[in-house]
Amino acid sequence: MLQSKFSHSLTLFQKIKNYDFILLMSILILGIISIFTMYSTDGGEVLFHTKSHFIKFAIFFPMMIILSFINIKYWHAGSYLFYLIILSLLIWVSLYGVKASGSRRWIDLYFLNLQPSELMKIAVILCLAKFFHRIRTSNTNAFSSILISVTIIIVPTILVITQPDLGTSILISFSGLIILWFSGLKIKYFIYSFLIFITSLPFVISFLKPYQKLRILTFLNPEKDPLGSGYQIIQSKIAVGSGGLTGKGFLKGTQSYLDFLPEKHTDFIFTLFSEEFGFVGSMLLLILYSIIIYRIIRTGLISRSFFSRLFCFGFSFAIFLYVATNMSMVLGLLPIVGSPLPVMSYGGSSLLATMIGFSIVLSASINHNQNIS
Amino acid sequence: MFDVSDNVQKINLINRRLFIITAAKIIVFFGLSSRLFSLQVKQNNKYLTLSDKNRIREWKLHPVRGEFKDYYGNVIAGNNEVYQLHVIPEQVEDFRYIALRLKNILNLSEKEFQKIFKKKKEIKSWETIVVSDNLSWEQFSRVNNYLHDLVGVKTVLSISRIYPFNENYTHVLGYVSQANEKDIINNEFIKEKFVPGIRVGKTGLEKAFENTLLGENDIQRFEVNAYGRKISQLEYQKGEKGKTLRLTIDTEVQKLANELLKDQAGSICVMDIYSGDVIAMHSSPSFDPNLFVFGISKDDWQLIRNDPMKPLVNKTLQGNYSPGSTIKPIVALSALENGIINTNFTINCRGHKHPLELYGQTYHCWKKEGHGFMNLRNAMKQSCDIYFYEIARKLGVDKLSETAKKFGLGKEVFGDLFSIEKKGLIPNTQWKKNALGQGWLLGETVITGIGQGYIQTTPIQLCLMIAQIGNGGHKIYPKIVVNEKDHIAPPDKFMPLFVNSKNIKIVQDAMFASTNEVRGTSYKSRIDDKKYQFAGKTGTAQVKKITEKDRELDLKTFEIPYEERDHALYVAYGPYKNPRYATSIIVEHGGSGSSTAAPMAKKLFKLIIDRHALRETIKENKYWDI
Numbered sequence: 001m002l003q004s005k006f007s008h009s010l011t012l013f014q015k016i017k018n019y020d021f022i023l024l025m026s027i028l029i030l031g032i033i034s035i036f037t038m039y040s041t042d043g044g045e046v047l048f049h050t051k052s053h054f055i056k057f058a059i060f061f062p063m064m065i066i067l068s069f070i071n072i073k074y075w076h077a078g079s080y081l082f083y084l085i086i087l088s089l090l091i092w093v094s095l096y097g098v099k100a101s102g103s104r105r106w107i108d109l110y111f112l113n114l115q116p117s118e119l120m121k122i123a124v125i126l127c128l129a130k131f132f133h134r135i136r137t138s139n140t141n142a143f144s145s146i147l148i149s150v151t152i153i154i155v156p157t158i159l160v161i162t163q164p165d166l167g168t169s170i171l172i173s174f175s176g177l178i179i180l181w182f183s184g185l186k187i188k189y190f191i192y193s194f195l196i197f198i199t200s201l202p203f204v205i206s207f208l209k210p211y212q213k214l215r216i217l218t219f220l221n222p223e224k225d226p227l228g229s230g231y232q233i234i235q236s237k238i239a240v241g242s243g244g245l246t247g248k249g250f251l252k253g254t255q256s257y258l259d260f261l262p263e264k265h266t267d268f269i270f271t272l273f274s275e276e277f278g279f280v281g282s283m284l285l286l287i288l289y290s291i292i293i294y295r296i297i298r299t300g301l302i303s304r305s306f307f308s309r310l311f312c313f314g315f316s317f318a319i320f321l322y323v324a325t326n327m328s329m330v331l332g333l334l335p336i337v338g339s340p341l342p343v344m345s346y347g348g349s350s351l352l353a354t355m356i357g358f359s360i361v362l363s364a365s366i367n368h369n370q371n372i373s
Numbered sequence: 374m375f376d377v378s379d380n381v382q383k384i385n386l387i388n389r390r391l392f393i394i395t396a397a398k399i400i401v402f403f404g405l406s407s408r409l410f411s412l413q414v415k416q417n418n419k420y421l422t423l424s425d426k427n428r429i430r431e432w433k434l435h436p437v438r439g440e441f442k443d444y445y446g447n448v449i450a451g452n453n454e455v456y457q458l459h460v461i462p463e464q465v466e467d468f469r470y471i472a473l474r475l476k477n478i479l480n481l482s483e484k485e486f487q488k489i490f491k492k493k494k495e496i497k498s499w500e501t502i503v504v505s506d507n508l509s510w511e512q513f514s515r516v517n518n519y520l521h522d523l524v525g526v527k528t529v530l531s532i533s534r535i536y537p538f539n540e541n542y543t544h545v546l547g548y549v550s551q552a553n554e555k556d557i558i559n560n561e562f563i564k565e566k567f568v569p570g571i572r573v574g575k576t577g578l579e580k581a582f583e584n585t586l587l588g589e590n591d592i593q594r595f596e597v598n599a600y601g602r603k604i605s606q607l608e609y610q611k612g613e614k615g616k617t618l619r620l621t622i623d624t625e626v627q628k629l630a631n632e633l634l635k636d637q638a639g640s641i642c643v644m645d646i647y648s649g650d651v652i653a654m655h656s657s658p659s660f661d662p663n664l665f666v667f668g669i670s671k672d673d674w675q676l677i678r679n680d681p682m683k684p685l686v687n688k689t690l691q692g693n694y695s696p697g698s699t700i701k702p703i704v705a706l707s708a709l710e711n712g713i714i715n716t717n718f719t720i721n722c723r724g725h726k727h728p729l730e731l732y733g734q735t736y737h738c739w740k741k742e743g744h745g746f747m748n749l750r751n752a753m754k755q756s757c758d759i760y761f762y763e764i765a766r767k768l769g770v771d772k773l774s775e776t777a778k779k780f781g782l783g784k785e786v787f788g789d790l791f792s793i794e795k796k797g798l799i800p801n802t803q804w805k806k807n808a809l810g811q812g813w814l815l816g817e818t819v820i821t822g823i824g825q826g827y828i829q830t831t832p833i834q835l836c837l838m839i840a841q842i843g844n845g846g847h848k849i850y851p852k853i854v855v856n857e858k859d860h861i862a863p864p865d866k867f868m869p870l871f872v873n874s875k876n877i878k879i880v881q882d883a884m885f886a887s888t889n890e891v892r893g894t895s896y897k898s899r900i901d902d903k904k905y906q907f908a909g910k911t912g913t914a915q916v917k918k919i920t921e922k923d924r925e926l927d928l929k930t931f932e933i934p935y936e937e938r939d940h941a942l943y944v945a946y947g948p949y950k951n952p953r954y955a956t957s958i959i960v961e962h963g964g965s966g967s968s969t970a971a972p973m974a975k976k977l978f979k980l981i982i983d984r985h986a987l988r989e990t991i992k993e994n995k996y997w998d999i
Contacts, residue, residue: 137383181394184386238427241412241420254428258598279413286402286409293398297391306383313391317398324401331408 020365023295044251060355068362083127089116115349129310132183167337239275247278265346299365305372308364436588439615453535456508463498464525540659544687547577548662588615619855621650630655638682638961640689640832646840649849656688690794693829697912700824707776709876722759753883765822774801781837800827840955843946846871884908895971907947911966914940930964938962943970
């Protein structure tokens, strides 16, 4: 056992040879794009958001590279611990967290406000990947394993829902469920639970907060209250639609420049990008995300260990989910739930979580031949 | 260690499920792409328009109102440059301090001072407060002295209405004042061009020609942000000034009319008997329309509103008066036309002791001693009531009303140009049946013959009537605006209103006698010079029924209370040879027509005929009427 653990230690040269430079470059390009877009949201000046985002990316990107040289087995070994730390942070938040705009999401760390729910998106994938790494196919559908895995998902989801933060909790539960899917949970369970979800939907809706109900109603008909609840989605659609084929040009997006766009730094950053760079730019961004997702899946496919494989597939799905949810939201295809666009959106915790995820993937690609007991 | 077969199974499972998920991802991304395509490429125009609508705001500015000129091109309602004082709260550091400074500099009242704060609350901080509409020159120069330390305060040149002839044109032009809700609802043009503080016509021609006068707004297009703050000006579109209208009125004559009626209530109008040009049209007392431009003060308004002589009423168009004896030319003409009488028809007027008796009612002549034997010419000359009682009785009210209506009585002279114009009333048997549900009485016909009873006319109608007698009995259409749009002479212009032109001549001759022969009622007011000689008919309209007691007392005018005094009327045309102008004069409670109204006509004709040559020169050059 011990022998096999260390039999795969690689030289630095081998590590660099195995390194996924395409993924690394894609992330770097995405980061640069995000800084320029942030510069545009600040109205073409280097203001708070641009500076802050630049500093965060400048710290997290090298950090990602450094972390990627940590052997995947250590990630495997620390998975439960990581999950438990984040979980306890979540509990801490629900008790002593910083309150802002009606929800308790942040921990005040003096130099930055950390949002543990964002980190939980990664932690739940890590934890479940480790859990199913050990379990045999025949045991996957055993009651005990289902119970444990569902508990791993449910506990943080409920904690985040009560913050309240519906968007993040949905993303956490979906990130967890996708691991269950890959690990071979019977499809009929998914179908059953989906049916149960549909039938209990009216019941769930009755538990939603009034503003959440309003968001759903607004999604169904934004023109009903164009200056109130429908304002965001209408202005967002106007911004995207007016971008045209090639966009209005960098720093020339009138919708955002004249403050018609709400939350342009965070959830609606794609709107601004799309207004300034048009259909062509948006498609290029979508392709860039597709490349990243593809590279993560590829890493999973070449990995020998189930842990790496499950994590990569799970994380690739998570990235896909964030992108799809965010874009669908700003394009008026989904109700507005808070969901940032990975790397692009302003927000340290989200960027940190994404970067940690990337570093694990990069580590998996370096150590793709390594088996984990 | 792991079971190999299980590993293979597990890998197969994961890969199978990955395949399903990847397919789903591709479908979703494809869906997103097509949504982007639909929004950005297919519906681009729609959203581009919406985006421009978002960011571009139009600011309409005050349109420049068209002017009014008199016949000779003098401006009678013009645009004056005024200085306004604007404050932009956002640029002011300490608003209260600035407001206090302005209060001291401009000598504002406490009320005006509070108004500034009220206005400030109603607007956004980057919008403009108009502190003063109209700075006096003194205020303007004082503000300019201090302007360097009044940051956020600026003086702005603006345009406002001015009426240089003050009260002379009030009832013709009306006045402008701030548009209220009613003006905006009733007039689409005002609604379209509305800007806060826009002045619109409230009465008179200012109101009638509102749409022509208004002009086009200057338009500024600004790029604004989501909060409506101006970011940059994109375009400035110059508007067009409203059309300038030239009136047929002669300011000199108008001024004389105003002078003649000074301190009296009444109306004077003068008309060209061929073209129908209104040369003067004045209602007295008048008021200064300039008071209304910047909002009239409460005191001034009360003064005007409560004046017993009713300056707000345009008596020329709105005053319904009994025509009194001024109707006699029409009664005579009607009797001649219908063959009831000829020039030799004679009646004996025997004074108050022997009045006309009809079913127990008595009808007196105004002259106590009686006129003796009267033929038509003498009866008209001396205004014998008994004679006209008799011919009215013979004629019947229906035939009389027919002739009266032909000459323009009983309907609006200017059509629907002035919304306030009254129709007057020419009664007949049918009218009484419909309106009052009673049969016509013969006694009512008798008093209609001397212009009393139900019959009511406006001064402008009397003027038109006498103009049409003066021009030989031809129909004319009075007008007051020279360049009225699409003014085409109606087909029946100059159409004869008589059956036999001889009858008109007879009436004209009788009117000549009334003014220019001894014993004529207006003999004292005659002008012997053939150039100015005019023919007229006096009238004295009773305000209340004369009782036997009054008749016995026979009081002089100044002994009767003002409200009970008779209205004095006079209608005339001249010069008698080659007549050109007609006039109607009414002085409310002025006593008798011969003593009060007729002397005014004398002064009027002197001026009008003196100015005739000048008027003709303009006519030849600039004004042609088909």
